[in-house]
Amino acid sequence: MDVSANQPNDLTAPAASAGLTRDDLVGLYRVMALGRALDERMWILNRSGRVAFVISGQGHEGAQAGITWALRPGEDWLAPYYRSITAVLRMGMTPREILLGSYARADDPSSGGRQMPNHYGHIGRKILSVSSPVASQVLHAVGIALAAKLRGTGEVVVTSTGEGSSNQGDVHEALNFAAIHHLPFIYVVENNGYAISVPSARELPVDDVASRAVAYGIPGVIVRGTDVLGCYIAAKEAVRRARAGEGPTLIEAKVERLTAHSSDDQQTRYRSEEEIAAHRALDPLPAFRGQLRAAGVLTDAAEAAMTAEIAAEVEDATRFAEAAADPVVEDVARWVFAEDWPGERPPAWGFGTGRD
Amino acid sequence: MAVRTFIEAIRETLAQEMRRDASIILLGEDVGLKGGVFLATDGLQIEFGEERVIDTPLTESMIVGVSIGAAVNGLRPVAEIQFADFIFPAFNQIQSQAARMRYRTNNALGLPMTIRAPYGGGVHGALYHSQSVEAFFTHIPGIKVVVPSTPLDARGLLRSAIRDPDPVLFLEHKKLYRSVRGEVPDTDYVTPLGSAAITRAGTQVTVIAYGLMAHHALEAAARVDEEGISVEVIDLRTLRPLDTETVLNSVRKTGKCLIVHEDNRFGGYGAEIAALVAEEAFDYLDAPVTRIAGPDVPGVPYNHVLEDWFMVNPDKITSGIRRLAAY
Ligand SMILES: Cc1ncc(C[n+]2csc(CCOP(=O)(O)OP(=O)(O)O)c2C)c(N)n1
Ligand SMILES: [Mg+2]
Numbered sequence: 001m002d003v004s005a006n007q008p009n010d011l012t013a014p015a016a017s018a019g020l021t022r023d024d025l026v027g028l029y030r031v032m033a034l035g036r037a038l039d040e041r042m043w044i045l046n047r048s049g050r051v052a053f054v055i056s057g058q059g060h061e062g063a064q065a066g067i068t069w070a071l072r073p074g075e076d077w078l079a080p081y082y083r084s085i086t087a088v089l090r091m092g093m094t095p096r097e098i099l100l101g102s103y104a105r106a107d108d109p110s111s112g113g114r115q116m117p118n119h120y121g122h123i124g125r126k127i128l129s130v131s132s133p134v135a136s137q138v139l140h141a142v143g144i145a146l147a148a149k150l151r152g153t154g155e156v157v158v159t160s161t162g163e164g165s166s167n168q169g170d171v172h173e174a175l176n177f178a179a180i181h182h183l184p185f186i187y188v189v190e191n192n193g194y195a196i197s198v199p200s201a202r203e204l205p206v207d208d209v210a211s212r213a214v215a216y217g218i219p220g221v222i223v224r225g226t227d228v229l230g231c232y233i234a235a236k237e238a239v240r241r242a243r244a245g246e247g248p249t250l251i252e253a254k255v256e257r258l259t260a261h262s263s264d265d266q267q268t269r270y271r272s273e274e275e276i277a278a279h280r281a282l283d284p285l286p287a288f289r290g291q292l293r294a295a296g297v298l299t300d301a302a303e304a305a306m307t308a309e310i311a312a313e314v315e316d317a318t319r320f321a322e323a324a325a326d327p328v329v330e331d332v333a334r335w336v337f338a339e340d341w342p343g344e345r346p347p348a349w350g351f352g353t354g355r356d
Numbered sequence: 357m358a359v360r361t362f363i364e365a366i367r368e369t370l371a372q373e374m375r376r377d378a379s380i381i382l383l384g385e386d387v388g389l390k391g392g393v394f395l396a397t398d399g400l401q402i403e404f405g406e407e408r409v410i411d412t413p414l415t416e417s418m419i420v421g422v423s424i425g426a427a428v429n430g431l432r433p434v435a436e437i438q439f440a441d442f443i444f445p446a447f448n449q450i451q452s453q454a455a456r457m458r459y460r461t462n463n464a465l466g467l468p469m470t471i472r473a474p475y476g477g478g479v480h481g482a483l484y485h486s487q488s489v490e491a492f493f494t495h496i497p498g499i500k501v502v503v504p505s506t507p508l509d510a511r512g513l514l515r516s517a518i519r520d521p522d523p524v525l526f527l528e529h530k531k532l533y534r535s536v537r538g539e540v541p542d543t544d545y546v547t548p549l550g551s552a553a554i555t556r557a558g559t560q561v562t563v564i565a566y567g568l569m570a571h572h573a574l575e576a577a578a579r580v581d582e583e584g585i586s587v588e589v590i591d592l593r594t595l596r597p598l599d600t601e602t603v604l605n606s607v608r609k610t611g612k613c614l615i616v617h618e619d620n621r622f623g624g625y626g627a628e629i630a631a632l633v634a635e636e637a638f639d640y641l642d643a644p645v646t647r648i649a650g651p652d653v654p655g656v657p658y659n660h661v662l663e664d665w666f667m668v669n670p671d672k673i674t675s676g677i678r679r680l681a682a683y
Contacts, residue, residue, distance in 0.1 A: 053480065104658050104659035105659075111658075113659035114483065114657040114658055115482050116658050131484065132441065132442075132483070132485065133442055133444070133484060164414040167413040167414055168414065168415055169417055169445070170445075195386075195413075196386045196390065196393065197390035198386055198412075202411050202413070203414065269390050269391070270390050326659055326661050327657075327661060328661070332665050333652075336652070336654060344622070344652070
């Protein structure tokens with residue numbers, strides 16, 4: 001079911017009937033714009049040699065903002081992936097915290113500088129730590145949902161992956177189990193048409209990952225990433241189902257990857273300039289901005305103020321992370337376990353253990 | 357003789373083997389148009405077509421499992437795992453299936469297949485783009501494990517791996533891809549599996565290494581040579597089957613043995629060498645068998661301070677040699 005097929009020209013009335021206020025709409029746009037601005041800053045920092053790696057969320061902001069707007073930050077869970085910058089901002093991570101990760105500083109809340117940039121995590125905000133092996137978090141998210149159900153916490157768990165990653169066996173195992181037990185679980189596929197260089201026709205034999213939902217007896221909803229309101233409405237219904245004990249939902253958001261796969265990728269090797277330019281036209285930011293301006297929700301003055309605020313926030317985060325301290329070698333061997341294991345120290349004549 | 361980088365030697369060898377043998381196919385993530393994330397298969401899809409160079413879905417268990425089936429039915433697959441860190445979704449297929457097929461069919465069925473996987477740290481890859489995975493696989497009877505360190509050996513060993521009648525895991529240290537070049541003859545030579553190379557002759561200490569560490573060991577040996585310590589360096593090249601004679605002959609001569617690997621220490625590959633030396637060269641030893649290895653933390657951390665701490669380097673090896681020589 002493609003719920004974005006008929007997008008309204010004026011979104012004021014449908015937004016209101018979905019329960020969104022004008023503040024919600026501005027908030028949605030703000031988190032998207034912040035996600036974009038911070039992401040662009042990460043590329044600048046990468047190109048100027050300040051941070052060694054970036055993997056981007058550009059093009060995915062509308063889907064991430066719309067879907068996570070249906071969650072309660074700090075109360076519901078998010079198991080993100082490496083493109084989830086806008087989603088983690090919405091769930092409460094700050095630009096400072098995100099750039100601490102890009103710089104791999106000691107105070108990086110995701111990993112203390114141990115993981116690559118954009119491997120988001122913040123347990124205090126119920127954001128699970130990203131791990132590079134794709135789709136490995138989907139089963140964890142289902143386990144979190146199982147615990148939520150058994151413990152009666154009322155939490156909803158959202159996880160997301162790309163469409164390429166949706167083919168991992170783990171995803172089948174996760175959806176199967178979640179559907180059997182009617183878990184409060186939402187699986188979001190951010191389908192940008194590519195897994196690095198491999199186009200989706202080579203990744204899966206059907207057009208829509210959502211069509212697989214039928215095999216688990218759960219709803220499979222398709223939304224477009226430019227249709228932020230549609231993304232919200234789909235997620236709101238999925239959250240309602242989850243809280244009502246009706247079980248999981250698969251939401252497939254059709255998005256565009258507006259950058260190379262990562263700072264290590266040269267996408268012109270497999271994507272034509274024309275195609276890259278055409279995809280720029282599917283940027284969710286100008287699309288949503290146009291809708292908000294047409295509806296009179298975003299005025300010139302409000303937009304100018306927001307842009308200045310975001311620029312200041314990104315600048316502040318950059319300075320803060322740039323000045324922050326690196327982790328120290330004294331701590332690097334800690335936290336393999338809750339306690340060190342004295343019996344396992346290397347022999348006195350052992351070398352190169354890192355401890356001598 | 358042509359000079360090639362490590363990765364050029366691999367790419368050319370894949371092309372040459374595919375021209376020679378039409379049953380060879382390549383499969384893996386991004387190996388087609390993109391030519392692999394490290395460009396090890398650059399241009400091969402253009403030359404050999406989409407049927408023989410297959411961009412797979414992002415599913416490693418499928419890559420190895422389908423390779424097994426293709427090998428059963430007359431093909432000679434060369435699978436690429438994009439990073440060795442991502443081989444684990446395929447572990448079940450490698451360890452429970454590929455490694456056991458010949459044994460469990462009482463030799464009715466062998467699997468001529470190769471799995472290439474870039475491994476190793478020092479590349480700012482953090483926990484999941486840096487790992488050394490050899491110890492998991494050298495533990496398994498039924499799979500050969502190869503780790504070349506030079507373009508010359510990369511070519512000769514890759515030929516042997518592809519032509520071998522059994523599954524071979526071919527580990528390529530990412531740091532060598534573009535940093536190491538060397539002469540590679542134009543002939544159809546092969547480097548046999550299971551043969552180590554003495555890359556430097558010496559008398560006082562034997563240093564045993566492989567992959568990137570084989571280079572670091574040579575550098576350390578050259579440094580201590582100026583101090584009058586004579587080091588023999590062995591590049592194992594194949595971890596399984598192991599060339600036990602080359603190891604034992606050297607240690608019986610020098611009486612001192614230092615094993616170097618980047619993988620973490622506990623239960624690492626070096627433990628097997630240490631046990632071999634203790635069991636079969638005990639009477640010749642003048643010092644404890646020692647290891648220099650990566651620290652026992654679960655992965656190479658990202659921040660450069662932490663990564664430097666993790667990585668085994670020529671300095672650490674040099675101090676290990678000095679301590680052993682002085683023992
Ligand atoms: C298990 C595993 N195999 C391979 C990789 C390398 N890799 C990282 S991202 C990626 C492509 C992911 O594509 P998709 O799921 O469509 O997500 P997108 O990046 O397009 O958002 C690959 C192959 C990995 N991280 N994990
Ligand atoms: Mg994708």
